[in-house]
Amino acid sequence: MSSSLLYLYEDAENHRLTMSGVSFSDFILSIDSKRPLLVSGAAFKSVKQSFRTSFHYVEGHEVEQFAQSIDVERSPLSTIDIRSSHSLDTLTDVEIAELLFLMHMKRGMPSPFLSSVGNEWAYFSEQDSVQATVYLKDWSQIEHALSLLIQRKIRREFRVLSASPLTAEIIINLRHLLHEGVLIDFANVKQSVFTRQITIPVYVAGRYEDMTVLKEDLDTNKESIVKRGELIHRKKAWIFELQ
Template sequence: MKKHNQDIRDLIYVHLNQPEQYVISYGIEFEEFADAFSGSMNHLLLLKHRFDEGEFNRHTLHEFVPREKIAKLAKDGVYGYGNFCWIDFVEEEDLNELTGQEIAELLYLGHLKQHLKLPFYNKLGNRFVYLAHDDGWFNKTYYRSFKDLFTLLSIVIAGKLGHLKLEKTLLGIKKKRTYPEVSKEILLSLTPFLKEAFAFR
């Protein structure tokens, strides 16, 4: 597995493509993404991965991660996978309803990290499509609702500040400082800048 470069924690880069409902980002890793939505994420159909503990769906011939194993996946060092791509879904039975055309669209998504049509499937009820190469360095994430993007940014920015701005205790030991989540209203006001590409440092 590739060694993770901690410099990535110093900067978040975000470029929003609103018409096509995706964001290109740098500096946000899957572990942070999973933490931000812990308790509300659905199962993940793995399009590209190296996770050894997925379950197999016979209809799509893809592995998937049940929601109760997402935390384990997040700790698995997905940066070292190279390509790491998934789409979430509500119930496994829903995967069995996908047509050949829809499965082909998912294969295309995972392979080229581009969509043939917007990748939101009512059958799956998916909120996200997550397409990463060297997770945290190049991530393309589709959002059904950009409210989820602003939730993610508000949590991740506060978390990164806590890692960067350590405070010393009376004994001189550095400890993580806790910052409140960034107001979603403030982040929403930055939407025009996100369309031009914006970096948080």
């Protein structure tokens, strides 16, 4: 799907968020994670290996650099945060099996949050920025993460607007739409030369697991994708007009 589209769908019951238009680096910054990471999915160059389990991991102080690496941008990625890299060397065979299942199947058995490593989230992506599945243990983080993700996207698309934050009211209104599948379309922005007003369409699209299908449905104006409002920047401030 186009990097100029931002799609977010929540399954609050399972603490699961489906995302498109969000890179792994964006995600890490949105939750301010500095813990070590257990990683798999490709032959990443900048990872270490646990002798006891053969799991690959990244230390906490290396996470930001790892998240921005070309390897991550080009490769599938399965990763969870862990309490400590040393905890990998004390895992039982059963706990190793639980981690292998989670990293391979991209779902827990029954939970994606494992007491053995104390992970607070799990992130799975086949292609960076195209589609990702995230599990968050502390679901109250969603509004904060949503705010940072959208504002980071805005800064990337409109560098001159970096000093115009989204209000708490805007984030709350968008948060209420997450269960319907929010789609913010940066590819079809309207800009007024005279007033300098910027208008960004906001849709609800429902649940999608294939982002290619979502893009096709948006392009063909499928009835199930409904315009719900507009993010508007005027007079150096953002507003969200619901329809």
